[in-house]
Amino acid sequence: MPLIQLTDVEKIYPLGNQQVVALSEFSLSIDKGEFTVLAGPSGSGKTTVLNLIGGIDQPTRGRIEIEGRDVGRRSTRALADFRLRHIGFIFQSYNLIPVLTAAENAEFTLMLQGMTKPARRARIRDLFADLGIGGLENRKPRDLSGGQQQRVAVARAMASHPAVILADEPTANLDSQTAEGLLDLMHRLNRQHHTTFIFSSHDPLVISRARRIVRLRDGRLEDDRVQQP
Amino acid sequence: MLLSLALRNIWRNKRRTLLTVSAMVVSSALLILALGIFSGMLNDMLAAATEQYRGHLVISMPGYQQDREIFNSFVPDFVLLEELDKDPDVLGVSPRLRGFGLLSHGHNTYPAELLGIRPRKERQVTNLEKHLTGGRYPAEEAADEALLGRGLAQKLGVEPGDELVFVTQAADGSIGNDLLTVTGIFATGDTTHDNSLVLVPLAWLQKVMVLENKVHEIALRIHRPDKASVLADRLSALLPGQLRIVTWGSLMPELQEAILSFDASRLIVAVILYLATGLGILNTVYMSVMERTREFGVLMAIGMRTWQIRLLVLSETLIMGLLSLIVGCGLGAFMTLYMQQVGIDLSRHLTPITYAGSTILPRLHAVNEAGNYLLPAVMLLIIALLAGWLPARRAAKLQPADALREE
Numbered sequence: 001m002p003l004i005q006l007t008d009v010e011k012i013y014p015l016g017n018q019q020v021v022a023l024s025e026f027s028l029s030i031d032k033g034e035f036t037v038l039a040g041p042s043g044s045g046k047t048t049v050l051n052l053i054g055g056i057d058q059p060t061r062g063r064i065e066i067e068g069r070d071v072g073r074r075s076t077r078a079l080a081d082f083r084l085r086h087i088g089f090i091f092q093s094y095n096l097i098p099v100l101t102a103a104e105n106a107e108f109t110l111m112l113q114g115m116t117k118p119a120r121r122a123r124i125r126d127l128f129a130d131l132g133i134g135g136l137e138n139r140k141p142r143d144l145s146g147g148q149q150q151r152v153a154v155a156r157a158m159a160s161h162p163a164v165i166l167a168d169e170p171t172a173n174l175d176s177q178t179a180e181g182l183l184d185l186m187h188r189l190n191r192q193h194h195t196t197f198i199f200s201s202h203d204p205l206v207i208s209r210a211r212r213i214v215r216l217r218d219g220r221l222e223d224d225r226v227q228q229p
Numbered sequence: 230m231l232l233s234l235a236l237r238n239i240w241r242n243k244r245r246t247l248l249t250v251s252a253m254v255v256s257s258a259l260l261i262l263a264l265g266i267f268s269g270m271l272n273d274m275l276a277a278a279t280e281q282y283r284g285h286l287v288i289s290m291p292g293y294q295q296d297r298e299i300f301n302s303f304v305p306d307f308v309l310l311e312e313l314d315k316d317p318d319v320l321g322v323s324p325r326l327r328g329f330g331l332l333s334h335g336h337n338t339y340p341a342e343l344l345g346i347r348p349r350k351e352r353q354v355t356n357l358e359k360h361l362t363g364g365r366y367p368a369e370e371a372a373d374e375a376l377l378g379r380g381l382a383q384k385l386g387v388e389p390g391d392e393l394v395f396v397t398q399a400a401d402g403s404i405g406n407d408l409l410t411v412t413g414i415f416a417t418g419d420t421t422h423d424n425s426l427v428l429v430p431l432a433w434l435q436k437v438m439v440l441e442n443k444v445h446e447i448a449l450r451i452h453r454p455d456k457a458s459v460l461a462d463r464l465s466a467l468l469p470g471q472l473r474i475v476t477w478g479s480l481m482p483e484l485q486e487a488i489l490s491f492d493a494s495r496l497i498v499a500v501i502l503y504l505a506t507g508l509g510i511l512n513t514v515y516m517s518v519m520e521r522t523r524e525f526g527v528l529m530a531i532g533m534r535t536w537q538i539r540l541l542v543l544s545e546t547l548i549m550g551l552l553s554l555i556v557g558c559g560l561g562a563f564m565t566l567y568m569q570q571v572g573i574d575l576s577r578h579l580t581p582i583t584y585a586g587s588t589i590l591p592r593l594h595a596v597n598e599a600g601n602y603l604l605p606a607v608m609l610l611i612i613a614l615l616a617g618w619l620p621a622r623r624a625a626k627l628q629p630a631d632a633l634r635e636e
Contacts, residue, residue, distance in 0.1 A: 077534060083447035084532025089631070093526040099237035104230065111230045112532050120449050156531065 003196055004053055004164065009062030011048050011219075018118070022048040023219045027060070032163070033194040035187065037201055037210035044216040045201035050166045053198065054087045055079040067163065084112055088157030088195075090167035094149040096141040096156075102148075103128070103137035106153055106155040113160060127155045131185060147178035158189060164196045171203050174198040183209045231537065235544035239430045242517070246549065249513040253609060254560060256506040260605045261561025265595030266568060271488050271594050275454060276356075277476045278484055278587035282426070284323070284354045284448030285457050286464070293445055295325065297399055302443040303472065312467055313449065318460050321353025321450040324435050326443065330397025330405075332427065333378075334385040341381060341426045343395065343445075345434030355581030357415045357428065364389030364413030373433055375409040380424035387411050395429075399439040407437050409439075418581030419588040427462045453559040484587050499604055503612045503632050510616035514546050516618040516631040525624050526632025537627040542624050546617030550610050557609070558602055568595035 011023040023045045023194035030036055038046040052064055055071050056079075064071045066086060074082065083089075088109075096105045106127065107120040128134045129171075133151045141149055150170060157165050167186075171179035183206065190197050199206055207213055215223035239246050279285050287294065305324050314323045326345035331338050348367045353356060357376065359368045369376035375393060387393065391411045399405035408431060416423055435441055451460055457476040463579040465474045478485035516527075525538055572594035579591035 051630045054530065055631070056526075078531055080529065080534045083530060087532075088529075089530045091527070095523070095633075097234070097524060097527070099241060100234065104233075108230070108528075109531050112537070 001032075003032040003067060004028070004030040005063075005065040005196075006049070006052070007063045007065075009052060009059045011045075011052065011057070012060045021219055023052075023059075023163065026216075026219070026221055027074070028214060028224070030196065030198065032093070032196055033190065033209055034212055035190050035197045036212040036214060037199040037207050038214050038216060039200075039202060039207050041202060041215035042221070043218075045217055045219040048219075049166055049216070050198065050200050053164065053181075054089060054166045055082050084109060085160070086163045088160070088162040088165040089098070090153050090157050091164060091172045092169035092172045094141070094146070094153045096149055096152055098141050100156060101138050101140055102144065102152045102155075105141070105152055106159055107177050108158065109160045123159060124155065127158060131155055131158075145178075146174055147182065148176075150182055152176060154185065154189075158193075158195070161193070162195070162197065167197065167199045169201055169203070169207055170199060170200065176205060179203070179205055231541055232544060235541055235548055237550055238517070238521075238541075243567070245516070247321045247336055248356050249510055250549055250553050250556075251499055252506055252509045253550065253613070254323065254557040256502050257553060257557030257605045257609050258560035258564060260499055260502050260602055261558065262564045262568065262595065263391040263498060264601035264604070265561075265565035265597060266593055267491065267495065268598050269568070269572075269594040269596045270589060273590045273592075273594065274484060274584070275477070275488065276458055277419055277590065278353075278481055278511060279416065279454065280358070281419065282355060282422055283477060283480055285451045285454045285477050286461055286474055287446050287480065288449070288464075288468060289446040289472065290471060291473050294475055294480060297329075297445075299328070299398075299440075300548050302400075302440055302445050303328070304442050305447060306469065309467060309469070310447070313447070313464070316464070318452050319449055320452060321350065323347065323350040323354040323448045324431065324444040324620055325351075325446050325448055326431055326440060327445045328397050328434055328438050332381070332409075333394045333396070334387045334391060337385045339381060339384050340425065341377070341427050342425050343397075343429050345431040345523065346428055347431050348428075349379075349427070353358050354448045357417070360415040360417045362414050364411065366411055367428060367430060371430055373407065373409050373413070374412040374430065376413040376415060376428040377411065378423035378426050379414050380412070380420060381427065382414045390409045390588040395437065397438060399437065403439065404439040405439065407433070409433075409539075417588065418590055420581075420583060441571050459542060474554070481587065486583070493560060495601070495604055499608050503608050507612040507616045508608075510546060510549070510613055511619060514617050514620040515623075517545070518542060518624045521624075522627065522632050522635040525627050526629045526635065529627065529629040530633065538627075539621040539625040542621035543614060543617045546613045546621075548608070550613030553613075554606055554609050558606065561602070561605070562597070565595045565597050565601075568593060569597060 006026060006028045007025045019045055028054045038049055040046055052059055059072045103124050107124045110120040110123060119144055128137055131151045131154060136144060136148060170197055171182060186197055189195055201207060212226045233371050290301040290303055310322060313319055323346060328343045332341040348369050362379055367376050389411050393409040393411060395409055396406040451457060457478060460476045468474060572592055577589040581591055582589040
């Protein structure tokens, strides 16, 4: 059974009196431990797919299953719980909470899960060391570089050992060297922890480093292929 | 961490937070001061009515307080007076005889109300001695000394040391008359008393009215005027069968109504003042929530539940409310204390106003009462929560995907 299964998914957004079809007849299976990129131009539906898998948006039609459970038909509360336990998000513009320190940002999901403070701190210390940002725990996001902020965002996504990490254009605001480093890091985490990574990107660097490339155009699946390392 | 996040969110935009907190501080402090002055005015009115003339409780024959009938007198029981004197809730006991007649000096004659008193006992009940504008209070052993209101003294054209003639109908049907010597003049601001009241020795008036050893009432001053009814119920058990005890509230129902309506009045004042403050808080919190739409989207995406989002926003307003409350109560207490100690004298610009059977004095003077802090405190917190509720609801209703798209 695949970890993620999207079947005939359609997503339509109302825009004034019109309706915009963001995704149409879209089906996709992703197994545990995959390192997949959703590629395509802007408006092709990459972010919509990530949002639907992550349970922060719901399909107009079709079925989305994660570990065999239908994500699209859950209550708001159940979806929040699902995201907390199973999904890690990494955003293009990092989206760290500016008033919290790097460590507090990273441990936020653990706090929501009810983990004790000493246990949270221990987990974050190990994670920060692993991600090469040890010693930056008490800095505020504004005192970190873009690459450091994105690593903190990765730490936040990884902290609760989610089954899937969804990264929406994670390298868009990074220089190529920092982006390369971040991709190395994610590859390593993918290998070590068998965490499933799904990216959306039109960055050739990200696409070249992915094992599977799913191309979208105008909300439809254009191409789906596995590339050799 | 939620509380810590709420606290830090408050200080994100320090200037905006300080302005909002300042509005809450100033409104609660001003409300506390206004209620303190309002209480002070009511206390003045109660004191003017009870401590200048009537007393808090009055014992008399049935019907006397309504008709002031000369024959409705009684001989006060010595044991009863002793027991009343010893009661821990009673501050003073004064037997009185009341007579109405004409006072003359030279060619001037005016009607007057003469109150026969024992000066030492009357001082424990009323405080006319504090309102002397000339002369002195009658001496305890004096035979024919009179203390009269300034209005009456001016109409009669008398000063301390002058002689007066009092003429009245005595209880035996004869015409009672005698001479009095003016020893003092008082001015309370209450024109009813200043224009007609005269305090004279009890024994002198008993003799003129041929009511030997008799009085019309026993006036009492008590510790807690607000608990007068409770004490009246207890003391009525001590009274001989024919005597009745009445409270100041029964004697002056208009004044009692005015005081009872204070609770409603202060609620109305508080609602009006806080309505404006509440709109200010609402504006601030709404702006803060709107600015953080994307952030709420992130929080929801990483698993924060809607009730936690709502709690976060409400905590922010509640913390601002509590902070404002502490500072506002402190500032309010300081201003009230100043107005209690110093006050503002308006007698050069205003004259006393007779209202609800009493007198509103031309001064601003506050009293510190717990109720004047409790209402602003509770209402400020309610307003803060109400003002935070709408933005909190808006934040909790956000769709994470939509919120993340916000710039």
